Amino acid sequence: MSIALDGQKLFDEQQFEIEAGSVNRASIDRSVAGLEGVLSIDLGGRGRKIRQSGLLRAQSREKMQQRLEKISNCMDGKSHVLAIDNDEVFENLRMDVFKSGRQRAEGGGVCCDYEIVYTQLKV
Secondary structure, eight states: OOEEETTBOOSOSSSEEEEEOOOOEEEEEEOOTTOSSOEEEEEEEOOEEEEEEEEEEESSHHHHHHHHHHHHTTOSSOOEEEEETTTEEEEEEEEEEEEEOOOEEETTEEEEEEEEEEEESOO
């Protein structure tokens, strides 16, 4: 499986997981004089949360740091596209959270766990 953010292969193709939440709806509830109960106004869909988690690998700590910085630079408030195997595409994503775990030695390099939370602005 391949995964790309805005066409860039920033993530390892193995050991990643995507979890798409359900669409959230917004509403306004108001009490109205002379009416028993409340008046509820539906404001429509407001996007959904998408979580990506996995494992990043690099040949050295310096290369891992460069990789983490490239991913962190995507937390710019702009809209992004996440493509998985080019058949599953999540558009209009804003990266809200990027967490990376402690770096540890593995094989001939370094690895760390990561988690990203996106908000899909339009579904």
